[in-house]
Amino acid sequence: MASGCSELESAIEVLVRNFYVYAKRKGKDDKMNKKEFLKMVTQEMQHVLTNTQNKEAANKLIHSLDADGDEKISFDEYWTLIGEIAKKLSLQMAMQCQERQ
Amino acid sequence: MASGCSELESAIEVLVRNFYVYAKRKGKDDKMNKKEFLKMVTQEMQHVLTNTQNKEAANKLIHSLDADGDEKISFDEYWTLIGEIAKKLSLQMAMQCQERQ
Numbered sequence: 001m002a003s004g005c006s007e008l009e010s011a012i013e014v015l016v017r018n019f020y021v022y023a024k025r026k027g028k029d030d031k032m033n034k035k036e037f038l039k040m041v042t043q044e045m046q047h048v049l050t051n052t053q054n055k056e057a058a059n060k061l062i063h064s065l066d067a068d069g070d071e072k073i074s075f076d077e078y079w080t081l082i083g084e085i086a087k088k089l090s091l092q093m094a095m096q097c098q099e100r101q
Numbered sequence: 102m103a104s105g106c107s108e109l110e111s112a113i114e115v116l117v118r119n120f121y122v123y124a125k126r127k128g129k130d131d132k133m134n135k136k137e138f139l140k141m142v143t144q145e146m147q148h149v150l151t152n153t154q155n156k157e158a159a160n161k162l163i164h165s166l167d168a169d170g171d172e173k174i175s176f177d178e179y180w181t182l183i184g185e186i187a188k189k190l191s192l193q194m195a196m197q198c199q200e201r202q
Contacts, residue, residue: 008119008145012183014112016190044109075191076184082113083180089117090176 018044019078031072037081048085057088119145120179132173138182149186158189 005013022040023032032040041049041058049055061081073081106114123141124133133141142150150156162182174182 005148006145007115009148011112011115011119012149012187012190014108015116016187018109018112019191044107047106047110048113075188079180079184079187083177083184086113086117086180087176089113090120 015079015082016075019075023073023075023078031074032078033072037073037078045085048089057084061085116180116183117176120176124174124176124179132175133179134173138174138179146186149190158185162186 018040019032020030022036023030045058049058061084119141120133121131123137124131162185
């Protein structure tokens with residue numbers, strides 16, 4: 001994507017690019033395995049995971065991966081997983097907004 | 102979120118914050134209406150929408166909103182909608198990666 005992107009567009013690009021950094025590590029396919037996903041969470045989401053609620057959400061997600069047949073995470077699944085963590089942040093933000101009103 | 106966040110964490114925060122910029126405009130509820138969503142797409146996603154494939158994805162999404170009963174977009178729906186556009190970017194990136202191999 002060229003320069004001149006909005007903050008939102010750049011943020012979307014960061015999320016897309018991040019997936020390929022971990023999924024493409026060995027040049028195999030366009031999916032992350034569980035180990036790669038755990039590595040990504042540990043390396044890239046340290047700060048988010050210091051919050052207990054977020055940590056619980058992340059743990060729940062990681063455990064739910066065990067139930068998955070192929071143990072691979074596609075881009076769609078990655079987006080949903082990150083969305084679950086974003087949702088927790090969103091709830092915190094909504095509460096903060098209500099407190100200010 | 103405090104400083105020291107990774108690029109990924111900051112990107113997630115931008116996406117969460119962006120939702121509230123448009124959904125909280127009138128301090129009513131935690132949902133965007135269709136007009137607010139269209140305004141967000143026009144103002145924040147200009148660059149993404151210059152690409153024909155992305156524009157088609159966005160148009161499809163916007164039209165699909167008509168079918169929604171309450172015509173409101175919750176954070177979950179917002180995340181899914183942005184995910185559809187991110188998926189298009191993801192496919193483009195995957196193709197570029199394959200070309201390089």
